[in-house]
Amino acid sequence: METTHPLPFDSFLDKMRNPASLDLVRSIKSFIVSFSFNVGNPENDGKRIQDFFLTTEAAIRDHPLWAGSTDEEIDNALEGLEKYVMTKLNSRTFASSAQDVKMDREISEKICLLQTFLRPEHLDIPVVLQNEALWLLAEKELKKINAFKAPREKLLCIMNCCRVINNLLLNASISEDHVPGGADDFLPVLIYVTIKANPPQLHSNLKFIQLYRRQSKLISEAAYYHTNLVSAKSFIVELNAKSLSIEETEFEESMQAARLVNRVPQITSPTIDKISTFGKQTDPGPSTEMHKRKTNINDHHIAILGSAGSNYPYMEAEAGELTVGDVERLLGLYKDVVTKYNSLCNTVRHLSISKTTVSPASEGTNDLLRGHNGTSRDTDCKGE
Template sequence: MRNPASLDLVRSIKSFIVSFSFNAPNPENNSKRIQDFFLSMEAAIRGHPLWEASSDAEIDNALEGLEKYVMTKLHSRTFASSAEDVKMDAEISDKIYLLQNFLRPQHLDIPSVLQNETAWLLAEKELKKINAFKVPREKLLCIINCCRVINNLLLNASISEDRVLGGADDFLPILIYANPPQLHSNLKFIQLCRMQSKLVSEAAYFLTNLVSAKSFIVDLNAKSLSIEESEFEESMQAAKLVDRVPQETLITFDKRSAFRNITDPGSSIPMHKKANSNINGELNYPYMEAEAGELTVGDVERLLSLYKDVVTKYTSLCSTVRHLSVSKTVSPVPQGNDDDLLRGSNGTHKDTSCKGD
């Protein structure tokens, strides 16, 4: 494109990008314009003298580079560009968050052979990368990598347990476990803005499965799960009550990383010495704004003490929430972090419910 002979193509690309600033965002209309533009540019490139001796692979690379350039420029105009998409993202994320409070593998009929902590963590890691990218292809690669991990888990299960490979249902634990941000907008962005000629084969299959899993979550109710309707409704209400607790009163600890990154002794002044007292003379939680490098070895004992204090208070809160149910005791609210909700330490389900009663 830096060759003067490609000036006509460069002008077409820049003109197309600028044209988006003249119209209000409209996902469906924008998608048609983008797909038509890619088709016309593919024809122009294939018929251009600069690419007349190029192989199909070289032309394919040129088209991928074109999509990356154009969609990076248009990202703010095409990703989560409507109020409806933003609202849907929030609703899905909130619903998954509530489900995380009580949903267990048995509610989704997930066999123990698929409750593999290592595989779920790896799949979660890949899916959560999706918002780090602005281009449909790179977002799609995050989904493909996530789904390959799940597919390998299913394949191993089918071999060892003579189990038929599953579909969208087997992706549900990962979505609920990872709760990827802006799930709806990411899937829609890929569907509308990725070159249609590339949404085939493996990529199309995995994307379709994830879209189906998202749709299942949107419509999910007690009838979708192995759970009594009254228990489901009461558990959702209990989760909403817990969600109203001021977040500053809780400290979330990830058991996989709470102390793993504390390798540098850092400042010689312990973090708890820097804390101020509140109006009741009690010590505030001093680690909320701390970085790992600021912690000292002496802070570990103090941090553990604060953690136990928070867990004790959270357990009491769980007990109180259960007693608010008027018909019967609701499903227990987890005492541990969200990572334990669908898995145990060895890949099997572990009950992490509150034991406050």
């Protein structure tokens, strides 16, 4: 598997330390400074950086330091240039718009819901391709994507993930006598791996690579794998019951149950302002036990909170420590928890009844329906 920490960057830095490279160093640093002061616009930014790479490539090819260099040595210098510039400009170019940040959050949240119930058969992945060990390896490669700031290294994470999947398909075709289905086999597995991995800022990473990877390098295998992950992302964004081999009612119930689980309230500690408000409410005063502790109003509420940052602020409290001001908040929390608990129980009970009352005859019908939905899913999967 190709490393994501290449030597060309070190070679590029060594060249830049040479006094003879002063003109190039000044040009690169001047570009970085001027770019940083401009108002961000992803599409314009991408074109501007691509133009700078082309201009600097011409300067490097004509520079005395690279006189007599091979194409590979020139290419290594350009890889080093890309990494240097994009690492310096990462905070300015990566996830640079509010829309990108919003898209990243929405995709991640949807994947979190799908993770609770989605199985390989929902994507019509053949049993012969269901290899948890290799899938886990592919997931780990994809999860590394945010550990790097340069587009080449981010792209390598995608390529390493896809190569694992490609090897899985190849091995299945050899050892299991499975006829490879090309994208019809590859893309569903990539979609499933992506959902299992839930890579951070998926949308922004794909866009960053598209805009800032040198265009002469976003070709062939790299372009194919990048395009497939873009298609996988688009499939996940648009995914609904018709995209999968699953009954629509089962899909909706599973998504609803997942939403309920994900909406369990995480109760945080009151802020200083809220604590001050509590102090102004009608209060008969602390209990005798609290009086013996000689605590003021802030100490009282800190005692009720229990350990710092606790998500269950009344767990450590004693009855005598509560005030009139706490009753309304406690009642609200109680109603909220009971409502969500009843909704979750009803959903789970309905799912259980649905699964236990299916007759063998209806199972056959369901298989036919799943096959029909699977056809729809295959159509949605192809391309972006």
